[in-house]
Amino acid sequence: MKPPAPYLPSPSPALSQADQEALTDLYVRGTPANTLRAYERDLLYVTAWKQARFDAALDWPEAEAIALAFILDHARDLNDAAPEDRAPQAAEALISQGLRKSLACPAPSTLDRRIASWLAFHRMKNLASPFDAPQVKQARAKARRAAARPSAPKSQHPITRDVLEQLLATCRGSRRDCRDRAILMLGWASGGRRRSEITALMREDVSLKEFGEKSLVWISLLETKTTQKGETPRLVLKGRAAQALVHWIEVGQITDGALFRPVSKADRVLKRRLSPDAIYQIVRHRLKLAGLPEGFASPHGLRSGFLTQAALDGAPIQAAMRLSLHRSMAQAQKYYDDVDIAENPAADLLG
Template sequence: MTALALPAYAQLSDADEAALADLYRRGTPANTLRAWERDLAYIAAWKMASFGQPLAWPEDEKVALRFILDHAQDLSDKTGPAQDVAMELIAIGLRMALTCPAPATLDRRIASWQAFHRMRNLPSPFSAPLVQQTRQKARRANARPRMPKSPKPITRDILEALLATCDASHRGIRDRAMLMLAFASGGRRRSEITALNVENIALNDFATKGLVWIRLLETKTTKKDQAPRLPMKGRAARALVHWLEVTKITDGPLFRPVSLSDRPLPRRLATDALRTILRYRLQLAGFPVDFATPHGLRAGFLTQAALDGAPLAAAMKLSLHRSAVQAQKYYADVEISENPVTNLLGD
């Protein structure tokens, strides 16, 4: 199926692109930039379809209010301007359905809209009291149960089953090292794993302490000038060192594609490679391919830390969560009967 070309008003203008490059692009993670651009395309198309006008800076409060109202209802069984606009957005591929978008989706698009106001040093219409109240009521009216980013956390027992499928081929050695690093270094995101270079791995303490240090140049919560150093030891450290030894890789991308003839290639893995690898290993281990996503490694690290009785603060040192409330959710998901504090007096 051929992708539909977006109309001009649903694309970044030259002025928008210049503003992004000058003020935000160098200091914002690439994934966030892509999300902003997609959201701006959606918002621009929505306003043109709704008002017949391009975006204004600053935007009018009535436009912000209408945006919230249009996205706070299920349009499947309604008629009128809001449904007509939604149908137009569906036709150009910017909206998936007439059903009410998730509150998180609406919040993200509003946050992107606000970010473009900030980069122009302009007040946001979403700061107006009436608009804020409407947004809060819309969020409550359409609240949904919290859905995990991965159907299941990949805890230690599941990870062991995946590792058991990794043989002595280059592909097997790479997959073992990737999965163990992603879990043992604090539940790393897939983009963080594929962005690693050999230069980010310090082996100075491996011979004497069995310790490997990993420097993450940029994460979702840290910037290059904050690059954290994370320790990794034991089996995970040995698996990573084994990958470097058998491939004789000394610089450049740490993890690389492996050819059909089992030869590591010189280029970097795609950002989404960990998802493909995980699905393949899940299938080999006898799990459904949709049993878990790469985020399951991050969820699994925190869940296993809770099951093992590790303090939340200690787990956050590795996971790099900024919010204790967010990290605590993984601890709260652990079945209370499995909580180690239920057996403080022993058997």
């Protein structure tokens, strides 16, 4: 099946061609790139699901019965469904297309995201959504509760300072080692950056004006999960982390373009940017070289490790959040709460 184009606002007879183009441009500029990609994936999924389930294309607006069937199909385990049940047959078709992994009940968050995208498509067309109907809304709430499962941590273990040092010890003298050292240090010391934030960095986002005098490197994040275009938070790297990044820039001869790039087997720096998955592979490789167990941590361990270490060192949570860019105090507080109470600096107040 050919992937459908991402949904944008439908043409309106009340708008001129120029106004319609301006509206479309506004949607593109005002929607994060990750959200646009998610919209495209979700549209592909719901289109394929309705085709497999009802042998029909999507309708605009979609019928309430279709919305209800979508919720029911994704709120139960289909492995034990009756042979004549159309739901597992549709799921098998989606699996064959690589759009679904198994017949097991998907995570509630996955269902929520796909419904949210479907809702957004209706809004873009200025149409009422079937998911706003009382019975459909109630079924969605019941499905979320019925499929609730304990949330699994994104990284089994936080990469605290001692773990980070073990990973850095595996980075020796090659260009690949220099790059990986810079990625690990920047990803950790700048507040625990996400994979997409690391790989999106450009050389132009890094300022070395204060490196010679103060050993400071300033980094501009043009867009993150918790900030929007135009906000451009500035983060600072100091000491070893700043030195590691500058060393990579010099060794890799990065004068412009992508900051972090693939390195060939011949230890030659290529021109294209690393993918977010490459950060996962780098962390996995360094964990293995350090002799740590398979699956010990993931790239998110850099983020959770930074906040956990901040808690262990007694850094105020507000100071840590200025670097991590968490908007929710409650979300950041979870990492502080995970610190063993015996390690809590407040336990030593009396000496």
